[in-house]
Amino acid sequence: MKKFKNVGKPVKKFDGVSLAVGAAKFTDDFELKDALHLSILYSPYAHAEIEDIDVSEALAVDGVVDVLTYQNVPQKLFTTAGQGYPEPSPYDSRILDRKVRFVGDRVAVVVAESKRIAEEAKKKIKVKYRVLEPIFDPERAMDDDAPMIPDPEAHMIIPAKYDPKRNLAAELDISYGDLEAGFEEADFIEEHTYRTHYGAHAMLEPHAAAAYIDEMGRLVVISTTQVPFHTRRILSMVLDIPLRKIRVIKPHLGGGFGGKQEIILEPLVALVTWRHQRPSKIVLSREEVFVSTRVRRSARLRLKTGVKKDGTITALEMDVLLNGGAYGTHGLTVLSNVGSKSLPMLNKVPAMRFFARSVYTNLPVAGAYRGYGATQAYFAINQQIDMIARKLGIDVLDYWKRIHIREGETSKIFELIGEGREGTPQLITSEHLDEAIDLGAKEIGWYDKRGKRIEVEKDKVRGVGMAVAMQGSGIPLIDMAAARMKMNDDGSFNLYVGATDIGTGSDTILAQIAAEVLQIPAEMIIVHSSDTDFTPFDTGAYASSTTYVSGGAVKKTAEKIKEQVLKVASEILDAPVDSLFLEDGKVIHRDTGRSVTFSEIALRSLYMENQFQIEATESYVGEISPPPFIAQFAEVEVDRRTGFVRVIKFVSAVDCGQPINPRLVEGQVEGAVMNGITWALTERYIFNQQGRMVNNNFGEYKIFTPPDMPEIVTIIVDSYEETGPFGAKSVAEVGINGPAPAIANAIYDAVGVRLFDLPFTPEKVYNALKATKN
Amino acid sequence: MTGKFRINGREYSIEFDPRDTLLTVLRENGFTEVKEGCSEGTCGACAVLLDGKVVNSCMVFAATAIGKEIITSKGLGDQNNPHPIQEAFAEVGAVQCGFCTPGFVISTFYLLQRNPDPTEDEIKKALDGNLCRCTGYVKIIEGVKLAAERMKNEKV
Amino acid sequence: MEEFRWYYPNSIEEAVGLLELQGVVPHGGGTGIIRGKLDRYKGLISLEGLGLDYIKEVDGVVEIGATATYHDVIEFCSALYGECILAKSLSRAASTPLRNRITIGGSVAYFPIWSDLMGPLIALDATVSLVGKNEGEYPVKEFARNRSLKSHSLIKSVKFKRFNGFTYYHRAARTHFDYGSFNITMLASFDNGVFSDVRLVLVGSKAKFQRLSEIENGLIGRSPSDVDVSELIGRIYDSVEFHNTRIGSAEYTRSVALVEIERAVHASFKAMEEQK
Structure with missing residues (x-):
């Protein structure tokens, strides 16, 4: 392991105390004097056209200032996806539309002097709908007689297969090798269909947005966004407000997980504030978050493998x-x-085909969600491999070690599939999955428990299962991050990053990276992030990009600063730069030991000789996206008579390269694990026949509280990614991929039933148990 | 209606709607450390101490809190003088997005007042009304343990 | 919008008088009212000034005032005697901050189907004391069946005889903090290796709550070795019916409930064994 001063240390998250006290401000915590309050009227129908909308009574209510409908807001098509330009998502949304496409789609927005007035006035809006046939079953979405869901003018702005008339949102058909020959050659075919379900991000802070006009007449938007720069760009485009007149600020953000990589509320407050030249604000209720924001998309995956x-x-x-x-x-x-x-995980397979479609239905809108599709895929792959290993009569750990991708290897898939375009060929530059598997197996007690069906209490049987996964570190050759740094009199630095800390602690780890370059304590770096006026560009907090891509930008910036610091030091010490080195906030002359402090360097450069501001800005774009790897193990206890499943212990061993901050790394994995466990067991979107989510609150959409927790152990595997900042790769998403399949495999190990559909409700387990008995 | 409330040791006379919850009254009067996560008593982000007992302020009518002692997370400590619980939470990594943290701090304070040396099981049960989506609770439990340890030593 | 107001009576008489007002209801802990539709009410009566937050035990009879919270009851009962069924059941109800707010009176007044209070109260043969129009003491079961008793009346307290024998509580739920789908309360006393008293209550079924007297009668006077448990459970199969619940379909819930009732019976056998 390499030796570092800052990197690899559990530096306390900079805003930890402020947040624990409650001083840190979130979007809803800003006091906006005389703000207008918005309340949204949602569609009660899953698919309908507004034939007539009468807002006159609502407008007549004392304190109501405006009512927005499709008739009085800009009708430009755009995508709500907070992605880089040109967005690889269809332009199929309007701020408010004449057609509504799910229960929870927006019909009108009441703007009033108080929230209570807006909510009361909302009840007075009269809407006449022409109800259309809804489509809830994705298998039916492309039927010839299925009604068209998206806007007739919906289109992609990049070349991609998109067929709105057939409700086809995206399609990929990619293959390599001779598939037919491969299956022919196999001794047996393993083919199964797996189903994963909708999931809510359930970040504790509901979506919120506020806007005001600053003293120069510019529009300032404060919002719960993971993507402030994309938000600014899209707002300008949709509302026809010059981009230079818009400033977007992300204050403290109460969790995102992808759910806030989406431009949902910002156009509303921006429009209202721009139109009325008054501050405005909206904070969603928990019910609104569940129903009207975004979810993890459900999937049906058919996986066919030929095996010798x-x-x-x-x-x-x-x-x-x-x-x-x-x-x-x-x-x-x-x-x-x-x-x-x-699929790159199985890079030794000589022939593959990936045929995939995403369709429109009249259910809540799926967006980005931690794992971003990988979670769905690994649910299938890990169960499939478990079944194959059992058929072959070998331990699944040994089997994975034989088949997984390795350091120095590549996969054709990397070049065939990119993000809305072709991919980027890449070699795996660091991979320690075998160690992860071994360490995880040891911690869970694999060899003492696997296949043993230990009955700790009558009818309560234990089993263990595992899963492996990888993710990426940013989107290669697309994600760009920039950082700016300047030196202050006392030798401290301001670090300005567009990178968006959404609770992950990225402000802290970016400071650790800068501090490592400059050999100073991390607290000498004051971080300012995510303000489109003051911080340089960054694509935002998604695609597991911050540590690798934004971290890369910070490292380059700090290196530029280092050059300048050395240059001034060499003037003071009258010694050539290559005879100097940095240590503990000083520049030291290697031969004589003479030194000069950072403060002395700053004072000279700012006030005395050859004056200039020590500062630098650098950008970084990843050429590859080195995947983190993880091996995850679940021990479960199944009640053989009732089907109740309890996770007893969950172990993750992760190769994320060099951890910049091990505590924050563990925190990322632990959070993802818990999210994955509840998605597998208790989380559930329940719809009625009209397509309305009926369990739209935490009382009925169940996530765990502390007494439900299993023992959770996280192991960080020794690893170093040469292309990453101080050896780092990403870690935020990968941990959510394993829990569901590891639990499924553990349930099988305990009681011999195979569950192909999420979530594993006790009744499903019970029915599967009953089926095996009969 | 108008009522006098004792919040974090200071008396306030506040005008409010008789249907308002304590959460609304607190947030509208600048106590934004009390967070609104669900407004139905299931997330615990709005937890405060009401006459020494932890409650969800969204489940309390402000009218029933008149004349009572209310303590929020800011009443326990501030950025430069954090309470040992707040300090411990920050130190062990129990704070990620931090939206739920003031609520967890209050629940922890309530626990440690009544039980200075809780077992892990007792800690988990005491936090049964608080949701966190970032941490998986591992570091939060660790933070409670560290705070308990330090608070015991401080008293000695 | 009509004026909404609060009333703060200082005596029970005054509170009872206020019940005559249209659209005005008593406020216990408020957790039920806040979550409902507030526009139903014109006012709320705070019961805090009535001194009904007491819990006492006199001659083996426990009396819990209407505004005592779940938390108060748990503390009192746990301190008074170890294996208290109310401490067991109520500490599983809701969450710590809610238990500091939910009152016994408010809970009895609404008795939702997931109530963790009802099973134990029925098993304990508790009574509800009312003041006002329907002043008197009513068995909790009768009170729960006859919702009209509440009209123009105020719940003053709940009383029951302290129970010292075997207590068992099971609640079926998706997570720790959840609305239970059903719960089972079992109280039993043993005398010389036979059951001398058994009270078994199921809450959450179609009947909302039911004493499982077939099982009670099948146990009383017998020793565990004389009991064919699966035959005993079979006897209640038809009478234990459910609607769909949070844990699953009606039929599934019935299967689980029957398993858990069987487990309760086995737990009582084990307790008797250990007592020997």
Whole structure:
């Protein structure tokens, strides 16, 4: 392991105390004097056209200032996906539309002096709908007689297969090798269909947005966004406000997980504030977050593998159908990631086909969600491999070690599938999955428990299962991040990054990277992030990009600063730059030991001689996207008579390169694990026959509280990624891919039933148990 | 209606709608450390101490809190003088997005007042009304343990 | 919008008088009212000034005032005697901050189907004391069946005889903090290796709550070795019916409930064994 001063240390998250006290401000915490409050009227129908809308009574209510409908807002088509330009998502959304496409689609927005008035006035809006036939079953979405869901003018602005008339949001058909020959050659075919379900991000802070006009007449938007720069660009485009007149600020953000990589509320407050020249604000209720924001798309995955008796997989075919709901946001890219983040794991398979479609339905809108398609794919792959290993009669750990991609290897998939375009060929530059598997197996007690069906209490049987996964580190040759740094009198620095800390601690780890370059304590770096006026560009917090891409930008910037610091030091010490080195906030002359402090360097450069501001700005674009790897293990206890499943212990061993901050790395994995466990067991979108989500609150959409927790262990595997900042790769998403399949495999290990459909409700387990008995 | 409330040791006379919850009254009067995550008593982000007992302020009518002592997370400590619980949470990585944290701090304070040396099981049960989506709770439990340890030592 | 107001009576008489007002209801802890539709009400009566937050035990009879919270009851009962069924069941109800707010009176007044209070109260043969129009003491079961008793009346307290024997509580839910789909309360006393008293209550079924007297009668006077448990459970199969619940379909819930009732019975056998 390399020796570092800052990197690899559990530096306390800079805003930790402020957040624990409650001083840190979130979007809803800003006091906006005389703000207008918005309240949204949602469609009660899954598919309908507004025939008539009468807002006169609502407008007449004392304190109501405006009512927005499709009739009085700009009708430009755009995508709500907070992605880079040109967005690989269809332009199929309007701020408010004449047609509504799911229960929870927006019909009107009441603007009033108080929230209570807006909510009361909303009840007075009279809408006449022409109800259209809804489509809830994605398998039916492309039928010849299925009604068209998207806007007739919906289109992609990049070349991609998109057929709105047939409700097709995206399609990929990619293959290499001779598939037919592969299956022919196989001794047996393993073919199964897996189903994953909708999921809510359930970040604790509901979506919110506020806007005001500053003293120069510019529009300032404060919002719960993971993508401030994309938000600014899209706002300008949709509302026809010059981009230079818009400033977007992301204050403290209460969790995103992809759910806030989406431009949902910002156009409303921006429009109202620009139109009325008054501050405005909207904070969604929890119910609104569940129903009207974004979800993880559901998937049907058919996986066919040809296998030889010696374990060689001769061919693999993955056929995927994603349900993206009412709008196509992130459809193509999630679809791509189903394949691109999972199939390379099996790079030795000589022939593969990936055929995948994402369709429109009249259900809530799917967007980005931690894992971004990989989660769905690994649910299928890890169960399939478990079944194959069992058929072959070998331990699945040994089997994975034989088949997974390795350091120095590549996969054809990398070049075949990119993000809305062709991919980028890449070699795996660091991979320690075998160690991860071994360490995880040891921690869970694999060899003492696997296949033992230990009955700790009458009818309560334990089993263990595992899963492996990889992800990426940013989108190669697309994601760009920039950083700016300047030196202050006392030798401290301001670090300005567009990178968006959404609770991950990225401000802190970016400071650690800068501090490592400059050999100063991390607290000498003051971080300012995510303000489109003051920080340089960054694509935002998504695609597991911050540590690798934004971290790369910070490292380059700090290196530029270092050059300048050395130059001034060499003037002071009268010694050549190459005879100097940095240590503990000083520049030291190697031969004489004479030194000069950072503060002395700053004072000289600012006030005394050859004056200039020590500062630098640098940008970084990843050429590759080195994947983190993870091996995850679940021990479960199944109640054989009731089907209740309890996770007893969950172990993750992760290769994320050199951890910049091990505590924050563990935190990322632990959070993802818990999210993955509840998605597998208790989370559930329940719809009625009209397509309305009926369990739209935390009382009924169940995520765990502390007493539900299993024992959770996270192991960071020793690894170093040469292309990453101080050896780092990403870690934020990969941990959510394993829990569902590891639990499924553990349930099988305990009681011999195979669950292909998420979530594993006790009744499903019970029915499967009953079926095996009969 | 108008009522006098004792919030974080200071008396406030506040005018409010009789249907308002304590959460609304607190947030509208600048106590934004009390967070609104669900407004139905299921997330715990709005937890405060009401006469020494942890409650969800969204489940309390402000009218029933008149004359009572209310403590929020800011009442326990500030950025430069954090309470040991707040300090411990920050130190161990129990704070990620931090939206739920003031609520967890209050629940922890309530626990440690009544049980200075809780077992892990007791900690988990005491936090049964608080949701966090970022941490998986591992570091939060660790933070409670560290705070308990330090608070015990401080008293000695 | 009509004026909404709060009333703060200082005596029970005054509170009872206020019940005559249209659209005005008593406020216990408020957790139920806040979540409902507030526009139904014109006013709320705070019961805090009535001194009904007491819990006492006199001659083996426990009396819990209407505004005592779940938390108060758990503390009182746990301190008074170890294996208290109310401490067991109520500490599983809702969450710590909610238990500091939910009152016994408010809970009895609404008795939702997931109530963790009802099973134990029925098993304990508790009574509800009312003041006002329907002043008197009513068995909790009768009170729960006859919702009209509440009209123009105020719940003053709940009373029951302290129970010292075997107690068992099971609640079927998706997670720790959840609305239970059903719950089972079992109380039993043993005398010389036979059951001398058994009270078994199922809450959450189609009947909302039911004493499982077939099982009670099948156990009383017998020792575990004389009991064919699966035959005993078979006897209640037809009478235990469910609607769909949060844990699953009606039929599934019935299967689980029957398994859990069987487990309760086995737990009582084990307790008797250990007592020997």
